[in-house]
Amino acid sequence: MTTTRRLLGLGALGLLPAAVLGVFFLLPVSGMVARGLVVDGSFEPGAVLEVLARPRTGRVVWFTVWSSAVATLVAVLLGLPAAYSLHRLEWTGRRVVRACLLVPFVLPTVVVGVAFRQLIGESGPLGPLGLDGTAWAILAGLVFFNVSVVIRVVGSAWESLDSRPGEAAAALGASPAQVFRTVTWPALRPAVVSAASVVFLFCATGFGVVLVLGGLAFSTVETEIYLLTTDLLDLQAAAALSLVQLVAVTGLLVLAGRLRAVPDPTVRRTTAPPRRPRRGDLAPLSATALLLLAIATPVVSLVVGSFREALPGGGSTWSLENYRALTGQGDNQALLVPVTDALLASIRVAVDATWMALLLGGLLAVLLTRRSRSRTERRVRSVLDGLFMLPLGVSAVTLGFGFLITLDEPPLDLRDSPLLIPLAQALVALPLVVRTLVPVLAGVDDRLRQAAASLGAGPVRALLTVDLPVVWRPLLASGGFAFAVSLGEFGATSFLARPDEPTLPVVIFRLIGHPGRLNYGMALAACVVLAATTALVMLAVERLRVPSLGAL
Amino acid sequence: MTLTIRDLSVAYDDVPAVREVSLEVPDGSVLAVLGPSGCGKSTLLRGVAGLEQATGSIVWDGEDVTRLPTHRRGFALMFQDGQLFDHLTVGRNVGYALRLRSRGRAARAAERARVEELLALVGLEGYADRLPRTLSGGERQRVALARSLAHQPRLLLLDEPLSALDAGLRRHLAGELREILTRAGTTAVMVTHDHEEAFSVADRLAVMREGRLVQEGPIDEVWRSPVDAGTALFLGYARVLQGDAARRVLAAAGAPAAAAVAVRRSAVVVDERGPLEGEVRSIRSTPQLQRLVVTVDGLGDLDAVAPLDHRTSPGDRVTLGVDVTRVAALAAG
Numbered sequence: 001m002t003t004t005r006r007l008l009g010l011g012a013l014g015l016l017p018a019a020v021l022g023v024f025f026l027l028p029v030s031g032m033v034a035r036g037l038v039v040d041g042s043f044e045p046g047a048v049l050e051v052l053a054r055p056r057t058g059r060v061v062w063f064t065v066w067s068s069a070v071a072t073l074v075a076v077l078l079g080l081p082a083a084y085s086l087h088r089l090e091w092t093g094r095r096v097v098r099a100c101l102l103v104p105f106v107l108p109t110v111v112v113g114v115a116f117r118q119l120i121g122e123s124g125p126l127g128p129l130g131l132d133g134t135a136w137a138i139l140a141g142l143v144f145f146n147v148s149v150v151i152r153v154v155g156s157a158w159e160s161l162d163s164r165p166g167e168a169a170a171a172l173g174a175s176p177a178q179v180f181r182t183v184t185w186p187a188l189r190p191a192v193v194s195a196a197s198v199v200f201l202f203c204a205t206g207f208g209v210v211l212v213l214g215g216l217a218f219s220t221v222e223t224e225i226y227l228l229t230t231d232l233l234d235l236q237a238a239a240a241l242s243l244v245q246l247v248a249v250t251g252l253l254v255l256a257g258r259l260r261a262v263p264d265p266t267v268r269r270t271t272a273p274p275r276r277p278r279r280g281d282l283a284p285l286s287a288t289a290l291l292l293l294a295i296a297t298p299v300v301s302l303v304v305g306s307f308r309e310a311l312p313g314g315g316s317t318w319s320l321e322n323y324r325a326l327t328g329q330g331d332n333q334a335l336l337v338p339v340t341d342a343l344l345a346s347i348r349v350a351v352d353a354t355w356m357a358l359l360l361g362g363l364l365a366v367l368l369t370r371r372s373r374s375r376t377e378r379r380v381r382s383v384l385d386g387l388f389m390l391p392l393g394v395s396a397v398t399l400g401f402g403f404l405i406t407l408d409e410p411p412l413d414l415r416d417s418p419l420l421i422p423l424a425q426a427l428v429a430l431p432l433v434v435r436t437l438v439p440v441l442a443g444v445d446d447r448l449r450q451a452a453a454s455l456g457a458g459p460v461r462a463l464l465t466v467d468l469p470v471v472w473r474p475l476l477a478s479g480g481f482a483f484a485v486s487l488g489e490f491g492a493t494s495f496l497a498r499p500d501e502p503t504l505p506v507v508i509f510r511l512i513g514h515p516g517r518l519n520y521g522m523a524l525a526a527c528v529v530l531a532a533t534t535a536l537v538m539l540a541v542e543r544l545r546v547p548s549l550g551a552l
Numbered sequence: 553m554t555l556t557i558r559d560l561s562v563a564y565d566d567v568p569a570v571r572e573v574s575l576e577v578p579d580g581s582v583l584a585v586l587g588p589s590g591c592g593k594s595t596l597l598r599g600v601a602g603l604e605q606a607t608g609s610i611v612w613d614g615e616d617v618t619r620l621p622t623h624r625r626g627f628a629l630m631f632q633d634g635q636l637f638d639h640l641t642v643g644r645n646v647g648y649a650l651r652l653r654s655r656g657r658a659a660r661a662a663e664r665a666r667v668e669e670l671l672a673l674v675g676l677e678g679y680a681d682r683l684p685r686t687l688s689g690g691e692r693q694r695v696a697l698a699r700s701l702a703h704q705p706r707l708l709l710l711d712e713p714l715s716a717l718d719a720g721l722r723r724h725l726a727g728e729l730r731e732i733l734t735r736a737g738t739t740a741v742m743v744t745h746d747h748e749e750a751f752s753v754a755d756r757l758a759v760m761r762e763g764r765l766v767q768e769g770p771i772d773e774v775w776r777s778p779v780d781a782g783t784a785l786f787l788g789y790a791r792v793l794q795g796d797a798a799r800r801v802l803a804a805a806g807a808p809a810a811a812a813v814a815v816r817r818s819a820v821v822v823d824e825r826g827p828l829e830g831e832v833r834s835i836r837s838t839p840q841l842q843r844l845v846v847t848v849d850g851l852g853d854l855d856a857v858a859p860l861d862h863r864t865s866p867g868d869r870v871t872l873g874v875d876v877t878r879v880a881a882l883a884a885g
Contacts, residue, residue, distance in 0.1 A: 164635045167603050170622040171629035172649040173703060178623075182648070186639045276605075 003373075009459070013367045014384070017360045021388065024423050028402025029394055033246065035405060036239030051240035057224075061244075064220040067135060068203035071142035075199050076192065078143065079150025081284035082291050087155035089281055090274040097292060098151075099542045103531075104295055105148035106481070106538045108488025109208025110505040111527045114512060115302040116141045116213055118524060125301055138218055141209040144295065146199040153198065157191030159274075176280055201252055205245070205395040207491040208505070212512065221245050225397050226494070235405075242398040253389060299531070306524035310517055322518070322525035331516025336500050339507055339526050346487055346504040346530075352422035353429065353486035358479050360426065361433030364388055366463070368434070369441040392431040396491025399424055404495050421503070424492040429482035436478040440471055473544045480541035484534045504530045553579035553613045555600075555707055555739065560608035562592070562599045569595040571763040572608065577707075577756070582733055582740045584754030584771075586747055588786065592763040593743045597709050600741065601629045612706060628705035632712040634696035636684040642695050643667050643680030649703035670698040673732060690721045697729070701736055708733070710742040714749055726752040747788050751775075759783050778880055784814030789880065790855050791815050797851050802881060804828050805874035810881035815854070817843070819878035822858035826873030830854070832866050846870060 036048055051057060085091075086098045104112065118124050120131040120140075131137050161184070169179045207222045214223065221241055228238035277285060309319035326339040335342075368385055391399070403424055407413070444467055452462040490505040497506045504526060511523035555577040562570040570592040577583045587593045599606035602622035609618045617625050628649070636645050644651075647663045654662075671677055674694040684692060693713060700708055713729065714722045730753045733740055744750050750757055751771060758768040759779075767779040778784035781792040791814070793801055798813040804827040805819075820828070822844070830848035837843075837860065844856045844864070856872055864870060 162635075164631055165637055167601075167622070168629065168631055168635040169637075169648070170603070171601050171627065171709070172699065173623050173626070173652050174648075175623050176621075178652055183637060186637075 031406035032402040048240040051237045075146040081287035083155035085288040087159040104145040106484040113212025115298040119301040153195035322521035334514035342507040350486040353425035356426035357429040357482040365437035400492030400495030425486040429485040433478040477544040556611040584750035587760035627707040628700040629709040630700045634692045708740040789814035790817040805876040812882040814880045816878040817855045820856040823873030826871040828872040
């Protein structure tokens with residue numbers, strides 16, 4: 001194959017993802033940025049500064065930073081012992097517990113918010129603690145669904161850590177604590193830093209949890225953008241904040257990428273078989289048990305709450321009323337369509353978003369893992385890699401907002417297109433798909449492809465015989481992951497969903513904000529349905545045992 | 553100061569890897585545990601180090617260490633591929649065990665001196681500030697050895713210390729290893745699948761097969777009288793003959809009859825006055841001698857050697873003698 005043909009082929013592979021990213025990501029985001037900088041047709045960066053000088057903006061930014069930092073720290077501290085117990089030790093029930101602890105990550109943020117409100121609200125089991133409406137509630141919510149990120153990222157690194165250097169240290173007389181400090185920790189640090197930076201990012205751009213638990217009292221940059229847009233209609237201030245967030249998050253992503261870079265990538269990693277727990281493992285095991293309890297509490301209280309019906313005279317009783325009401329539109333005409341319709345719409349949208357994310361992610365992963373034959377080619381690859389990670393850094397709210405203001409006039413009047421929401425969600429899920437597939441494809445020894453070629457296989461045949469057998473499970477798993485992400489996506493969807501065609505998370509948010517005896521109970525029931533659907537998908541995905549799933 | 557292992561067994565998920573092995577290693581001696589891969593010899597070593605849960609007992613100088621965790625046993629284990637800590641310099645790798653035991657300024661000065669001394673011992677002076685990944689395979693193994701010797705462990709466990717190296721380097725390092733261990737006066741157990749390596753490093757030999765200890769003793773004793781055919785083949789004997797064939801070969805060597813005999817490749821020599829006769833099937837020249845395969849009448853194929861100046865070709869008939877020092881009588885096949 002000639003060089004020109006090879007490059008043309010690679011270019012053709014990249015065409016579709018590049019076009020989609022250009023139209024549905026770069027255009028909306030730059031449109032939104034322009035909204036902040038350009039006033040009445042002239043370039044006025046001063047407006048951004050004016051927004052930033054507002055005392056409320058300062059409070060919002062400060063709250064975003066400190067709440068994210070504290071939540072990150074707590075999530076890491078809680079996640080480390082669990083990562084150890086779940087990935088280095090062998091005990092009965094380990095798989096089930098691991099799956100349970102990973103569920104929060106894919107639980108829709110709205111569900112997490114509602115679950116915590118139910119738990120610590122006035123009438124909730126932990127109501128007397130008076131946590132409702134405090135920053136602690138938001139912190140707890142953030143930690144709740146980010147611990148699983150730490151467990152997953154650090155756990156898979158820990159699992160593939162060669163146990164022999166540790167054994168060598170022990171044989172030289174190092175106690176378990178000394179082994180951890182001098183051998184394990186230095187090897188684990190990149191994974192921990194990587195997990196922490198991702199968690200910080202998720203916390204800083206956390207939307208659903210903060211919106212549901214914080215109300216107007218506590219606002220992060222992300223929810224502030226939402227409030228400015230939808231409630232105060234101050235589009236320019238929203239755009240200015242989006243711009244700030246874009247810069248900060250991109251900086252963070254670059255920093256995280258630097259920190260993640262392994263100094264010596266040639267180090268071979270092996271998967272050490274987990275061993276049976278010893279007496280010294282009691283501490284991490286108990287920490288894991290406590291964590292499991294802490295994770296289970298809000299979920300259990302959510303499920304229990306969904307089966308309680310508030311009686312008109314006060315008090316409550318067991319009933320299925322909340323679930324029966326899902327076929328209706330709630331009290332006081334809270335909704336325009338029944339909740340069941342919203343569930344169907346959610347699933348429809350998620351199916352579309354999944355195939356889009358898989359198509360784009362698959363093409364990109366193939367493109368990114370081909371061997372670079374020149375320095376320029378390698379540069380182009382690394383720029384592409386970074387570019388397609390951007391959706392991770394740009395908040396979903398910014399994206400949804402950008403869709404709204406740029407794709408509203410011909411030739412790109414897509415507001416009524418049924419593919420608009422799936423596209424936005426596919427872009428949100430895209431980095432996760434790419435990051436799952438790239439390590440797997442990169443792990444395929446290029447010489448296998450060369451061997452296939454030397455035996456007479458063309459590029460497509462080589463792809464089918466060499467790459468596909470390795471990649472089909474991760475592909476399926478990342479499909480499930482994208483499906484789950486799409487089901488719970490709230491940030492972008494909250495802008496884009498039309499009132500007569502909402503998705504489930506949007507409906508839930510509407511229900512909890514609408515007064516009415518039945519509405520809150522319905523929200524709980526809808527949360528349980530949504531969470532159960534997501535959890536089912538994730539448990540199926542977990543069975544595929546793909547190590548790099550969602551590895552950011 | 554003797555290591556005594558009694559009835560040591562290790563199982564992985566109820567599949568036994570080491571079965572009731574009993575061994576004794578006297579103070580200052582080097583024992584080589586020899587066996588094919590998968591025979592459980594490395595597992596035995598890990599069991600002694602305390603890295604695997606084992607039943608039975610491990611006693612050092614009257615002190616039962618079976619229940620002690622690895623780091624309290626005072627043994628050192630050197631891995632097949634060194635397992636140097638890649639994030640530490642060579643000097644800090646070697647001084648690792650010393651740093652675990654003491655802190656403070658004086659200790660650090662002592663550590664530096666000891667590291668220099670050890671690096672000199674393994675022939676790597678001036679390497680203290682290098683990073684492990686800049687070293688060659690042989691250098692890495694030397695560093696690993698120095699690291700294991702640093703805190704003067706009462707027992708050194710070596711898990712195939714040379715097998716990751718190429719053949720020339722392996723022979724060279726085996727000799728050095730022997731010298732370093734003797735000079736340091738360290739009691740050591742070395743696991744290997746290479747009998748040449750065992751012969752050049754150890755004083756005593758233990759042969760393992762399928763998790764069991766099949767023979768143990770001073771090296772020349774094991775060498776001269778292997779306990780069975782499998783052991784003989786593993787120790788480098790070329791063929792094991794049984795029954796009538798064994799009787800005839802032993803008679804030709806002038807040795808008493810036995811049920812079976814193990815024959816080295818160089819045991820059968822072309823000799824005009826030899827008692828055996830056969831037809832040459834193939835010849836291959838090596839720098840020192842010619843190697844023949846001869847179909848001996850009524851015996852079958854045997855390997856034989858002839859001096860380089862002996863002219864013969866396939867199809868010729870030759871007479872053969874047997875060198876008694878290169879055969880070993882076996883009790884049973």
